[in-house]
Amino acid sequence: MSIFSEHLSHLSEQLRHDPSVLALLLAGEEGSYSGAAGTELNVIIVVSDEEFEARLQDGRLHYKMTDPAVEDTQITGRYISPRYLQKVARAGSEPARFAFMGAVIVFSDLPELRSLINEITEYPLHLKQANINRFYAQFEAWYLECKRALVQQEHYVLHQSIMNLLLFGGRLILAHNEMLYPGQKLLVHMLEHAQRKPEQLLSAMQSLMVTPSEMCLERLYRQVRDYRNWVNEELNWTDYVIMDNEMQWLRQSVSVGDI
CATH class of the missing domain: 3.30.460.10 (Beta Polymerase, domain 2)
Known part of the structure; x- marks a missing residue:
């Protein structure tokens, strides 16, 4: 100073x-x-x-x-x-x-x-698992959207889907480390400092952004999905997606990406 x-x-x-x-x-x-x-x-x-x-x-x-x-x-x-x-x-x-x-x-x-x-600036521990449930639901949904956009060569949708997949994959890792999410601008910076994460996470994110392909998508998806048991097996992630993507306006709440 x-x-x-x-x-x-x-x-x-x-x-x-x-x-x-x-x-x-x-x-x-x-x-x-x-x-x-x-x-x-x-x-x-x-x-x-x-x-x-x-x-x-x-x-x-x-x-x-x-x-x-x-x-x-x-x-x-x-x-x-x-x-x-x-x-x-x-x-x-x-x-x-x-x-x-x-x-x-x-x-x-x-x-x-x-x-x-x-x-x-304390991480809100009482919201940790509830937020992880919501982030994981988004992660699964955007993975499927990425796959569809790749097959149909919808470049705009693919770009948006990749960014959201990386966002919610990153938010899962930050929540696991009990680190506050700083916003899009500093997401990668914070992930670099996260101690508990897949070993090749950052390189997988970079590859998917630079050269989108099915191989890069599967690599990133499996690294995050298989890193740990994120949610209860009985969790119906599609219900979370409906509430956060289609009915968010009913609660007049902030976007799930910004909570």
Whole structure:
């Protein structure tokens, strides 16, 4: 954090004058980037519940710093509130939780903030098997869709099916390792760090993406399916697919891929 301390100090001083700002966080290990174009920092600004609701209504949730004093450094981020944090801790999706992984508190007027972040970033063990059931159902369904698309040479459907097969195969492995799902962008990165996974998982995923074929599909499918006994033998995975793909709107819930 020391290489960014000057910029964060400047930002912190600026935000301290805003009475609606309660805390400033620097996002975790994926939230900072240094390159030829300069330094990019990703921050999370905690404002009062009232301020957050006003911003939510107006669509003003994105932050971007354009102060010339921090030339060559782009600071972007988003606004949240204490109530938002409490909701994430209670019922947040895994990507919502992962957003706080490794977050650094720059300043805070909220004494419970650190414990709340710790609660948010804990893997939700009470949902583990229920989620595995749902992911496995999707994995089986998209495997069959991949096979059909390969035979019928439906390239658009094949591409979508492969991406979903990899997504839910990856989510099975992350759940098995009790690791939060970070979203599509960092899925492979997290799988690289998973200790318990099929030995050739990443190469099988890469092969299926680059050169889709029946052989590559079967290799990836069997590596994941046979890695362990994922679900009870009596589980009817087609019922899960119907509920998550066709009737999700009835529950007004998030997509199974984002839980």
